Amino acid sequence: MINIVFFGTPDIGLKSLEHFYNSDKFNVMAVVTQPDKPSGRGHKLVPSPVKQFALEHGIKYFQPKSIRKEPDVIESLRELKPDFFVTFAFGQILSQEVLDIPKYATVNLHVSLLPKYRGANPIQRAIMNGETQTGICTMITELGLDCGDICLTYPIDITPNMNCVELFDICAEKSPQLLEETLIGLKAGTIKPTCQCEEGVCFADKLKKEECKIDWNKSAEEIHNLVRGVYKCPGAYFEHNNKIIKVMETIPLDEDAEGLAGDFVRVSKAGIDVKTGKGLLRLIKVKPEGKGEMLAKDWANGLRI
Numbered sequence: 387m388i389n390i391v392f393f394g395t396p397d398i399g400l401k402s403l404e405h406f407y408n409s410d411k412f413n414v415m416a417v418v419t420q421p422d423k424p425s426g427r428g429h430k431l432v433p434s435p436v437k438q439f440a441l442e443h444g445i446k447y448f449q450p451k452s453i454r455k456e457p458d459v460i461e462s463l464r465e466l467k468p469d470f471f472v473t474f475a476f477g478q479i480l481s482q483e484v485l486d487i488p489k490y491a492t493v494n495l496h497v498s499l500l501p502k503y504r505g506a507n508p509i510q511r512a513i514m515n516g517e518t519q520t521g522i523c524t525m526i527t528e529l530g531l532d533c534g535d536i537c538l539t540y541p542i543d544i545t546p547n548m549n550c551v552e553l554f555d556i557c558a559e560k561s562p563q564l565l566e567e568t569l570i571g572l573k574a575g576t577i578k579p580t581c582q583c584e585e586g587v588c589f590a591d592k593l594k595k596e597e598c599k600i601d602w603n604k605s606a607e608e609i610h611n612l613v614r615g616v617y618k619c620p621g622a623y624f625e626h627n628n629k630i631i632k633v634m635e636t637i638p639l640d641e642d643a644e645g646l647a648g649d650f651v652r653v654s655k656a657g658i659d660v661k662t663g664k665g666l667l668r669l670i671k672v673k674p675e676g677k678g679e680m681l682a683k684d685w686a687n688g689l690r691i
Contacts, residue, residue, distance in 0.1 A: 387411060388569055389469045393418045395434045398558045399474035402495065403439055405562035411570070415466045416446040418453065420477050454481040463487055470569055473527060474561065482529055490572055492527040495565055497557045499523055499539055501582045503590040504532035509557065510550050511590040514615035516607070519543055522557050524568040526579050535579035537568045549617035593620070600624045602648035605664035606638035621673070634679055635670040642666060657682045
């Protein structure tokens with residue numbers, strides 16, 4: 387049996403943690419996750435999905451504010467004598483002191499095909515940039531940003547209308563098996579990690595809210611990629627009558643029209659067709675400020691656009 391400590395925080399890592407917990411090949415000794423965060427109007431402290439899983443299944447857990455600066459947590463992890471640390475969207479950078487604890491290695495699951503899209507938001511950035519393929523990979527964690535040696539990769543196609551939530555789900559679904567094969571292969575010596583090629587390195591910087599505001603001067607295809615790339619996290623938007631309108635679903639059209647970028651040129655049962663810097667973009671679903679998600683045509687009818 388392989389003894390592991392699982393480092394993770396959001397939902398995307400839950401399937402992997404659950405897989406390890408239910409497997410007779412692995413023993414989850416503990417989890418390490420981010421501290422509880424305030425949520426909702428009452429700002430009540432809410433545990434991360436990974437902590438919630440640990441609570442429900444009686445798994446030891448640690449919640450360091452910064453694991454590099456908490457010697458008590460480091461010593462507790464050292465006393466466990468794990469074979470591997472497994473990190474998946476943990477949200478903190480590990481020090482060399484922490485990386486040296488496991489018997490074999492610290493293995494990270496990254497949601498891109500490295501060296502492309504190193505950093506915080508690889509799923510969103512890949513879709514925003516119009517990529518047709520991404521993937522997941524396992525790597526040996528080293529000091530530095532996602533620069534360690536690669537163990538295994540699994541490519542994933544990005545279809546033209548796939549949004550980031552759908553891609554998150556696919557990555558979460560495919561990750562447990564890749565992690566299992568990696569840990570077993572590393573322990574057995576059948577996997578030899580390979581150095582990342584420095585050619586093709588690009589970074590997936592953390593998203594800023596201002597990036598999500600739609601610039602109608604861009605092409606319909608670019609705006610469509612933005613909408614699905616930041617779908618619900620946090621969502622693409624524009625302003626109308628001093629209200630924020632989030633755009634949830636779009637279709638780029640193979641036609642154009644007279645007018646200025648941002649003009650509503652046609653409203654039909656199919657949606658609202660908007661003039662862009664290149665082509666028309668059909669708004670299918672929107673979420674007006676203070677309201678729920680609705681069909682764009684219903685929003686337009688309500689405002690008599």
